[in-house]
Amino acid sequence: MYQIKLLNKISPAGLENFDRDLYSWAEEMEEPDAIMVRSASMHDMELPKSVKAIARAGAGVNNIPCDECAANGVVVFNTPGANANAVKELVLLGLLISSRKVAPSMEWIKTLKGEGDQVSKLVEKGKGKFVGPEISGKALGVIGLGAIGVLVCNAASALGMKVYGYDPYLSVDAAWGLSHKIQHATSLKEIYENCDYITVHVPCNKETKGMINSESIAMMKNGVRLLNFARGELVDSADILEALDEKKVSCYVTDFVTDEQIGHPGVVAFPHLGASTPESEDNCARMAALELIDYLENGNIKNSVNMPAASMPKSKYTRLCVIHKNVPSIISKITTVLSDNQINIENMVNSSKQEMAYTMMDVSGTVSDSVTDILTAEDGIIRIRVI
Numbered sequence: 001m002y003q004i005k006l007l008n009k010i011s012p013a014g015l016e017n018f019d020r021d022l023y024s025w026a027e028e029m030e031e032p033d034a035i036m037v038r039s040a041s042m043h044d045m046e047l048p049k050s051v052k053a054i055a056r057a058g059a060g061v062n063n064i065p066c067d068e069c070a071a072n073g074v075v076v077f078n079t080p081g082a083n084a085n086a087v088k089e090l091v092l093l094g095l096l097i098s099s100r101k102v103a104p105s106m107e108w109i110k111t112l113k114g115e116g117d118q119v120s121k122l123v124e125k126g127k128g129k130f131v132g133p134e135i136s137g138k139a140l141g142v143i144g145l146g147a148i149g150v151l152v153c154n155a156a157s158a159l160g161m162k163v164y165g166y167d168p169y170l171s172v173d174a175a176w177g178l179s180h181k182i183q184h185a186t187s188l189k190e191i192y193e194n195c196d197y198i199t200v201h202v203p204c205n206k207e208t209k210g211m212i213n214s215e216s217i218a219m220m221k222n223g224v225r226l227l228n229f230a231r232g233e234l235v236d237s238a239d240i241l242e243a244l245d246e247k248k249v250s251c252y253v254t255d256f257v258t259d260e261q262i263g264h265p266g267v268v269a270f271p272h273l274g275a276s277t278p279e280s281e282d283n284c285a286r287m288a289a290l291e292l293i294d295y296l297e298n299g300n301i302k303n304s305v306n307m308p309a310a311s312m313p314k315s316k317y318t319r320l321c322v323i324h325k326n327v328p329s330i331i332s333k334i335t336t337v338l339s340d341n342q343i344n345i346e347n348m349v350n351s352s353k354q355e356m357a358y359t360m361m362d363v364s365g366t367v368s369d370s371v372t373d374i375l376t377a378e379d380g381i382i383r384i385r386v387i
């Protein structure tokens with residue numbers, strides 16, 4: 001029986017993919033084989049040795065110690081694109097709400113309660129305070145052209161915006177998805193200098209942390225509107241508040257508010273709502289569950305952020321799955337141990353991603369505990385599973 005530990009609320013649309021005869025799932029599990037998580041931070045969590053995989057039902061994995069997991073043979077999956085449409089829709093709202101003073105106008109309307117037949121007169125008299133520009137015809141810079149960035153580019157372009165896209169690591173798939181109308185920005189400077197609105201859709205990592213700071217803001221147009229639906233740490237909080245005070249930035253829309261930003265008139269904040277739609281929660285949970293099932297039952301790896309992809313069709317043979325370092329001579333060590341023990345390799349895949357490699361073999365012959373013990377003791381071999 002496989003045990004799945006749930007660190008966040010995971011949609012039943014995902015959980016119902018687990019065969020009840022093979023799997024049990026709950027928030028508390030003694031010896032989980034796998035963990036399903038959304039945004040809960042796992043950095044200070046001690047992982048039980050039983051954990052073989054973690055599935056992030058979502059895109060960002062900065063809440064998971066991915067490198068440490070790799071070093072311990074724990075495969076970390078995410079669900080690329082599964083919540084991108086939900087985020088795109090909220091970004092469109094963000095563009096509009098950063099322009100038209102919708103939120104304060106709604107608050108002001110409440111103050112008119114009790115004015116009886118004067119309401120319409122007061123509305124017409126007061127509405128001038130809430131004027132804001134149209135987005136059509138304005139320039140939007142999209143930083144990060146992955147699943148979300150591409151959808152945002154195309155939707156904003158369809159609404160009449162002139163869209164600049166920047167992504168030095170643009171994938172071929174993403175490029176195929178981009179409308180031909182999107183201007184290819186070759187530097188961040190080009191985005192900063194040309195755009196009335198800027199939205200970031202990059203992962204939070206060493207390279208991107210704090211990328212929006214006083215230096216980058218200084219390059220932007222006066223009155224620029226900034227949107228951050230990616231991660232709070234991408235934006236230096238003190239610098240953005242100063243830029244708002246100086247009216248250099250006219251609005252900061254964020255899904256990741258900090259304490260000091262709450263209540264600032266230039267900040268429009270949401271409580272990390274980007275992926276919070278039933279459709280996206282279902283998509284993410286379903287994809288995450290299927291990734292875990294395929295790994296636990298078949299050893300196949302798809303959409304891992306810390307291990308190479310590898311898959312083989314199921315066969316009648318015993319499957320040996322080896323997570324190892326991407327260094328010379330590991331395969332020969334494995335094949336030597338197998339042949340010494342009269343085990344024949346029927347099918348095999350080997351793939352690598354940076355320092356990590358994965359070798360999956362269908363074998364005939366008996367894979368005893370002593371064989372796996374010998375293999376595990378080999379330098380560079382991190383984890384072995386026999387399925």
Ligand SMILES: NC(=O)C1=CN([C@@H]2O[C@H](COP(=O)(O)OP(=O)(O)OC[C@H]3O[C@@H](n4cnc5c(N)ncnc54)[C@H](O)[C@@H]3O)[C@@H](O)[C@H]2O)C=CC1
Binds near residue numbers: 084145208230
């Ligand atoms: N507010 C919310 O609820 C959600 C937030 N997110 C955040 O949005 C981020 C992006 O999500 P997806 O588009 O699904 O991920 P993705 O992996 O499809 O796209 C990320 C893109 O950023 C690009 N990139 C990486 N470093 C860059 C850099 N230094 N400069 C420019 N581009 C760079 C990559 O090449 C890639 O194309 C996630 O990592 C997550 O932090 C994602 C989903 C929901």
Ligand SMILES: O=C(O)C(=O)COP(=O)(O)O
Binds near residue numbers: 057083
């Ligand atoms: O997918 C992501 O990166 C998100 O930020 C969504 O987070 P959530 O699953 O809503 O906690």
